[in-house]
């Protein structure tokens with residue numbers, strides 16, 4: 165298909181400005197909502213021109229599977245970024261890597277740690293952290309959103325570095341600073357040099373941004389190297405330390421990774437896994453507030469399997485089909501990365517008679533795919549039943565990661581998907597078992613109006629904080645949490 169683009173048409177799209185293209189039309193916040201309007205106006209494949217870049221927005225999963233999946237040899241790169249990629253990350257941060265050997269090496273390291281066969285090994289971490297989540301919410305229910313964030317961060321931190329996040333939150337604050345800055349720095353148009361790469365030829369005194377990006381690099385390398393080196397020090401004293409960083413140190417030579425790259429790989433897991441997991445849990449809480457009958461139905465199912473004195477465990481996953489469907493529906497109803505992560509094409513291509521030039525950003529818009537009324541009727545309604553019906557009609561094994569598109573496509577698909585899906589399952593089932601979740605009161609003492617459109621904007625999205633009333637379903641449930649937490653804290657004699 166490549167190299168025959170001469171006579172082909174461009175995909176449809178809104179009329180561009182003769183000089184700025186669509187740069188002034190595309191909103192910088194909640195861009196997926198704009199993509200939704202484009203989908204209704206121009207169809208499932210839309211072309212835009214943004215700050216000099218060709219952009220194709222895909223709204224049908226079939227097109228994304230063809231281009232980003234079957235033609236993944238061409239669509240597995242990321243757009244090169246001078247500021248965040250070359251200077252801030254020194255081309256070592258997985259999420260920004262172009263297609264090539266470094267990407268393959270880093271993805272292989274992730275795969276080893278996070279493939280379906282091995283994620284069972286993390287069930288203990290997931291159980292410990294989700295028990296702490298219940299206990300934190302029991303102690304301070306109004307800080308529920310904070311607890312969900314701490315839960316996600318601590319879980320991925322333990323996976324990466326083999327120890328729980330400090331309660332003083334210093335490491336979490338440092339990584340959050342890195343992550344928030346990084347999200348801002350990768351936004352289209354954030355740095356002029358990413359629109360006009362020739363600016364990189366300017367000498368240092370005319371390009372202060374270069375020194376700024378380098379300072380950020382030094383800060384994050386110091387942080388991630390310190391965290392990874394602590395693991396190495398512990399490995400020298402203790403046998404059997406099991407975590408991402410430990411495995412990377414063991415295989416450093418074989419995989420030919422330098423120390424700085426190793427530190428970035430472990431750090432990437434933490435960066436990519438925290439906000440997405442926390443955001444998904446926030447959406448779950450909002451869904452339960454908005455759909456109380458659904459919550460009660462899931463709780464009735466849980467009550468047939470677990471008494472008030474038995475905290476849910478993974479081994480009974482198959483006995484809770486409605487909860488299974490509910491978790492899938494969370495991923496679908498309001499995906500944590502609604503806009504989708506842009507892939508980037510390495511060669512000219514042609515698809516359905518359209519020309520796709522080399523160097524096009526191809527965005528699989530997850531929001532549009534999840535709100536396609538043909539595949540998901542009443543798509544704005546939270547309705548786990550849709551996945552129950554689907555499960556009955558298919559003969560392949562049902563997975564939490566399938567039936568929706570929340571983890572992306574092709575060779576860049578989320579390497580943490582299996583871990584993330586089980587993390588959400590255990591947290592959701594335990595929260596439903598333990599608590600009744602309702603809307604809280606606003607400042608005027610009225611039951612708060614909760615609106616899914618009131619959400620944050622960026623690479624990931626979660627609801628803006630809303631008042632929530634989360635109370636134990638019974639005293640016995642509360643006692644079970646306290647007792648399980650106490651026995652989990654007791655040192656093993």
Ligand code: HEM
Pocket residue numbers: 258259260261271274320432433434436437438440441444500501504505506507570571572573574575576577578579580581583584585588
């Ligand atoms: C509910 C939680 C999560 C969601 C919804 C999610 C979603 C996504 C999505 C949509 C992508 C982009 C895929 C694409 O480019 O097509 C992605 C990439 C990525 N995710 Fe996740 N993710 C989650 C949790 C995690 C966790 C727990 C980890 C690691 C422990 C992780 C690691 C990564 C990494 C490293 C990438 C970049 C992959 C690359 O560029 O090749 N994610 N994720």
